[in-house]
Amino acid sequence: MKELVIEAKTENLAEVCAFVDGELEQADCPMKAQMQIDVAVEEIFVNIACYAYNPETGPATIRIEVVKDPLSVILTFLDNGVPYDPLAKDDPDVTLSAEERQVGGLGIFLVKKSMDEITYEYKNGQNILRIRKNI
Numbered sequence: 001m002k003e004l005v006i007e008a009k010t011e012n013l014a015e016v017c018a019f020v021d022g023e024l025e026q027a028d029c030p031m032k033a034q035m036q037i038d039v040a041v042e043e044i045f046v047n048i049a050c051y052a053y054n055p056e057t058g059p060a061t062i063r064i065e066v067v068k069d070p071l072s073v074i075l076t077f078l079d080n081g082v083p084y085d086p087l088a089k090d091d092p093d094v095t096l097s098a099e100e101r102q103v104g105g106l107g108i109f110l111v112k113k114s115m116d117e118i119t120y121e122y123k124n125g126q127n128i129l130r131i132r133k134n135i
Helices: 010-026 031-052 106-114
Strands: 002-007 059-067 072-079 117-123 126-134
Touching (some): 002 010, 010 031, 010 059, 031 072, 031 106
Antiparallel strands (some): 002 059, 072 126, 117 126
C-alpha cells in the first residue's frame, strides 16, 4: 500500500492524480479502468478540498492498494473535516432534463456507477471513503 498525505486544496489535484496514475501504471491497469478511477479520484478529492474544512484547509490522505483475487485497486480517502457521508444522499433523477434536476450529486453518482464498491464510515474523527475497482 502506498500513501500520499497532502493539503486538501484544489490546486493539489494534479499531484494527487499523478500519484494515483503512477501506481496504476505499475499495476498494468487497463486504460479504461484508469480513466474511470481518475474521474472518481478527481470528484472525491475536489469534494474534500471544497467542503471538508471550509473555509479552512486541512490534510487529506490518499491510500492506494492493488490486491489480487480478484485483481483490483482500492483507494481510500481520509480527512478530518466535517462528517459527511456522500452515499447517504439520494441519487439524482437522471431521467429529468438538466433544467429540472437539482444541482449537485451527479459526481458521486458517477463514482458509484463506475466503481465496483464504495463505502463510507466516520471513525475517530475521520471521514473514510473507500472505492474499489476490479481490473
